[in-house]
Amino acid sequence: MRVCQPHILIVDDDVGLLMVLTSALHRQGYLVEAALSAEDALRSVERSLPALVLLDVHMPEMDGACFARELRDRGLAPRLIVMTGDDDAEQWAERLDADDYLPKPFALAELLKTVEPWAD
Numbered sequence: 001m002r003v004c005q006p007h008i009l010i011v012d013d014d015v016g017l018l019m020v021l022t023s024a025l026h027r028q029g030y031l032v033e034a035a036l037s038a039e040d041a042l043r044s045v046e047r048s049l050p051a052l053v054l055l056d057v058h059m060p061e062m063d064g065a066c067f068a069r070e071l072r073d074r075g076l077a078p079r080l081i082v083m084t085g086d087d088d089a090e091q092w093a094e095r096l097d098a099d100d101y102l103p104k105p106f107a108l109a110e111l112l113k114t115v116e117p118w119a120d
Contacts, residue, residue, distance in 0.1 A: 012056035038062035
């Protein structure tokens with residue numbers, strides 16, 4: 001168990017995935033918040049800036065690119081890992097100036113390996 005609990009925000013419109021990711025990261029000692037939309041995520045970030053945001057690229061209403069731009073416009077700079085089922089996950093990460101990316105689907109071990117260096 002971690003002594004200091006890094007704060008991670010997961011933003012994805014897939015409820016099932018949110019539940020799995022939240023549970024897996026919580027078991028690793030992270031303080032985890034989940035948001036089903038970019039709008040909810042922005043409200044969450046306003047309350048408490050996370051160390052890391054796991055961000056789905058494709059969401060209704062406000063997509064991941066708009067969310068990332070809104071964070072920058074507000075002067076907020078948490079670390080960012082994009083998640084997408086697109087073949088060009090790495091390009092999405094570059095476009096959004098993200099720290100890393102996770103191509104969907106991914107194994108929980110891959111999630112933990114990717115999150116570890118950015119969340120501490």
